[in-house]
Amino acid sequence: MGDHSHGTDEHGHEHLGHPLSVRFLVGILMALLFLTVVTVGVSYIEMGRTVALLVALLVAVVKASLVALFFMHLRWDKPFNSVILVASMAFLILFIAFAKLDTGEYMHEITPMTEAPGYVEQGLKGN
Amino acid sequence: MAGSSITTALGDLGGLGSAGLAWLETRMVGLLAEGSIWTTGMPAAKSNHAGPIDSDYAFITIICTIFFVPITIALVYFAFRYKKAPGEKAESDVSHNTPLEVTWTVIPMLIVVVMFYIGFRHANMMYAAPADAYTVHVTASQWSWSFLHPSGAQMGGDIGKLSPDRKARETTDPDLGLHLPPGVPIRLVMNSTDVLHSFYIPEFRVKQDVVPGKTSSLWFTPDLPEGDEPDMYWLLCTEYCGKDHSNMLSAVYVHPTMESFLQWQTRATALDPDNPVESGAKLYVRKGCATCHSVAPDGSGPNTGPTWSGLWGLSADEHQVHEGSPTGPKRGVAMTGEAGEEYLRESIRNPTALWREGYIQPMAAVKVDDTELFFLIEYIKSLGKQ
């Protein structure tokens, strides 16, 4: 966790933040809006499920990183804050990947409850 | 399930390992064999899977002993050898010793690699059943087992009962339960009609969850019985499934000869058209009705479902039912004549359409052909109010 503090001036009333220029922030918004148009536009083009998913995710990731880096100041923050965000993402991906790997392996053999012997006759159980 | 790319890949990787392992096992064959002191604690080994699993058990037990005994000795010895009065300084101020620490990191690492591999290899043997296996379709529902054989013979489980002296659990009827032919691999294809259950026979070292909405399977080859009587084992449910989880047992029989198995099969399938009541009584146990419905005049026995004793002949006010669910609209159904029979037919084939007043446990529909249905209804009528 390589974060080291910036030191403090003797009166403790120093600038803590890192004010960004308005033009810069508006620029980021423009980029985000542009990417939104892109992702909506792309969704009208016919392409395979997987491709569509990947494209959408790619754009979303770019947008997300813009927000995180500049609106949320990660770009100028202590690295450990980014480490936390990345770590949470990493564990999430890991979770999804393992669960998917498993369900993917057996889903094909899942028979819905209605297949179970005597179930069809029984009809869908009410509650 | 088996033959997944990753599994096979690991298998190939293990090719080398298996050579070394074969060597290891030949060295340790005495120790790892069934019934050696290192398999103490395990139940009798009665199937083809028991050998490998017990030898893994023995191997791990040996390793654990090798680690545990010295640790304990060191613990006690140090505690007294270095016991000192308050204020005395420690004899040593060593803070670390990298070679030593690396050693006791690397050695366990190597050991667990071997351990993983043997477990992996033996578990893989248990996934795919041989092609020629004898397949039984097992249905688990709260809280009973039902076994459907290729011959069409269907049997409910035998949960047995505690002997009066509370010293043994006795089977109730030798024809009930899971009957297996000798000497052939058995494949069980399992479904659940309600919640998770798990199929477990300790002596066979097999366990597999039975998952609603999924078809799971397992296989094993039981050992041949020594005598000319069938060997009896208890099948246990090991996945918590509610109220009577601990009573979700069944007797399992391995027949000594094909003859005795076929004799059972004949008994299990035979129905006497000229004697519908008696045939209905047979179906009552085979189809598993006996696990929930009592037939004793005094109403003793299972009470999960309404008793059949005195059911036929009830008047509409005595026999109230709810439509659709235990809390649905209520009305009376007279258990007489055509209407009564119609009600019984519906309640067997589509049990959740009408719920008897005071009973909330849903019942799984029973697969019966029209003849069987006729026999069952005749049987119920025979139990009616005189």
Add this chain to the structure above:
Amino acid sequence: MNPPETAAATSTQVAEAPAVPNHYLNHSKGFLSWALTLDHKRIGLMYLVGVLGCFALGGIFALLVRTELWAPGDTIAGMFASPGSSPQEVYNMWFTVHGAVMVFLVIIPGVPAALGNFVLPIMLGAKDVAFPRLNLGSFYLWVIGALFFVYTLFNGGVDGGWTFYTPYSASQATNVIPALLGVFILGFSSIFTGMNFVVTIHKLRPPGMTWFRMPLFLWGSYATALIQVLATPVLGITLLLLIMEKTLHVGIFSPEYGGDPVLYQHFFWFYSHPAVYIMILPAMGIVSELISVHSHKRPFGYQFIAYSSIAIAVFGFLVWGHHMFTSTQSPAMNAIFSAITFSVSIPSAIKVFNWLATMWGGSIRLTVPMLYGLAFIFLFSIGGLTGLYLGTLSTDIHFHDTYFVVAHFHYVMMGSALIGMFGGVHHWWPKMVGRHYNGTLARISWALIFVGFNVTFFTQFLLGSQGMPRRYYDYLPRYEIYHKISTVGSYMMAAGFLIMAFYLLQSIFGGRKSPANPWGANTLEWHCTSPPPHDNFATAPAIEDCYDYSGIDYDAKIGGYTSRANP
């Protein structure tokens, strides 16, 4: 999160260099001074009281369960069955409540929230945790969560086992939803504690307290806190999904509506396996302290122990599938999870060896905390080694969901996590209340607990390998003898804990006053008075090597130790 200006309130009551006997207990008086305190020590103490209370509650249910299992068939459950219910249902509620209370109300908050809150900031040399208000908040979340459990108890109990597997939990009619909400709230209590500790350790280390000068208990707590923050939210969403499944049939977990029950197990264990390390890691940290302090020798292989804590925390996220080897999980995932599981066993083994090496050549005092430390090493070795049987794919098929598993996790959760916690309680008790407990009684109770524990649970290994399934109200007579032995053991333990309750309470009123440093430790909490002053340290303490015992001398007059460095 704790807007700092809110903390301004406390800065008014900051104690100017506190003079003994002004300490955190008598610093301010009245109910509110406790109910609204922002002092981590008071919050820790309140946690400790609550946790021990719940431990008693869970213990009572454990005894009921053991008594019921004295013989096959109905033993006592029948007496508790209301007209509507059957003995089985009563028994099922007992073990469900026992499991849920012990896991969610006792073990998980036990060491981090109770002992951690009290000790961590002082050990670190900080005045308080980073977010005192959040700390108080998470305590009240814990209380609310506990109230939900109490509600379910008085409202007919809850069924389904503490794992609440679907579809049973989604289909049955007991108080599952209140219980789940309780667990959900407890989860957030645990998350906030974890956040607090991570930030405290990052931001409140005084100059000189570098990462590798931190006492090992702090390393344990830090690893724990990371898990609490990263794993617990998944439990939260899992419970919400389950509640949705129950109320709306959303069809994620219930096959009846198109869902997948095994997916629930993935969701549940993704939290609940790391949760096992939430329970054990801080206990390991405590034991590292106990062994070093009471052997008056620096921990052997400090860095290995520190790193292994982090390693366990990280690997702990990758092994949840080993709870599902027979759940129809695919063979490929079984293999992967089994392999990673074995890799977790290594750092645990390292710790055991390091503790032994720490004792070697030390100056050992068999104090009560040390006895608990030794008990921990013994029991944890058994718990850890029996884990190998369960991590091995083939043998696990036989042992899964039998009493072997029950015995294994009791050796790890109770024999290790809780014994470690009680070791910590006995170690820091003089610091907390400023008085000593009766050593003789403490040793008797320790012996009863230690022997009773092994009688109870080692027997269950035999039961398990014989094939006795868990969560059974009734059982085959062939298991009866083991159950009888096990039940006897549980009564021995109960006796031990009763004695403990007695001498701990008695010590508060009649106990001999404790000096600042009764054990000859050198970590910072022993440098301030017993009990510590409200603000822990008048001035930022001088940070020295906290495992250097050369400067610590015994002073018979005060019956404790003094430090040459800061007298």
Add this chain to the structure above:
Amino acid sequence: MSEHESHGDGHHAHHPHQAHHWDSMRQQFEAGKLGMWLFLATEVLLFGGLFCAYFIYRANYPELYEYGHHALDKVWGAINTVVLLVSSLTMALAVRASQVGNRKQLQAMLAITFLCGCGFMGIKAVEYKAKIDHGYLPGKLFNYAKTIEHEHEGHAHDGDHHDDHHGDGVAHAEGVFGAPAVSVVAPLEQTAQAQPAAPPSGLSASASRVAGDHAEHGHEDGDHGGHDGYLPVDGRPPNIHIFFSIYFMMTGLHGIHVLIGMAVIAWLLVVCRDGRFGPSYFTPVEIGGLYWHLVDLIWIFLFPLLYLI
């Protein structure tokens, strides 16, 4: 690795907002931010469970999504995305204003952000209303009859039946984004015909059977209302209700977070009047901002995953 906070300044007058256990405002500020980031991590993982459910069901039953997302209105979705992105900018500007100690601007920006939040929730309400009217609801609430009826009337309208879900609200939107609507119909009709031919993995055999005996006795006893969502009828994949369960749980949880964020902003608006925020102390604004941005961040993923593909 190691990190030394500067403790040198124990002597100077403490800032009014500096708590007793901190040595400097910076230390306190950094700690607050670190704490917030840890909290955001937990939020990511909280939503993570839902994303996991989303991806697993998407991977194993894609037909649910193929069918389901046509019931959502990507126009409203896009508008909401823009609203949220703009609010993110204004929030960032609010933080900036507090950093440079410009109170007027701070208040203005917070107010705009708050209004954007209201707008977002308003549009969500419109969307939910349409779903409820047409019976596209989670789990047992899913109303077969309504949805089918709605879709048939949809087919009556030649082509543009997917934008038609929201009556006037979208009729106007349609005027703006009308063109694309037509092209969307093709895939829907495909799925409509394709379904029986290319059944969902493993499910259809039984499913159609159930549909069969549902047709027989399903309708006369009315108590099946809640369950029709499980049945494949008119080319609808079985268990279609799962898609709407996931949709409502994800957007619902997100909506709750938006409301919490708005509450935080409202609180900031109240307390910032005394001009307490300035270069040396603006932690609450910064932290509130981080939370709001995270809400935005999550929507950035929800929008394409639910509406577009």
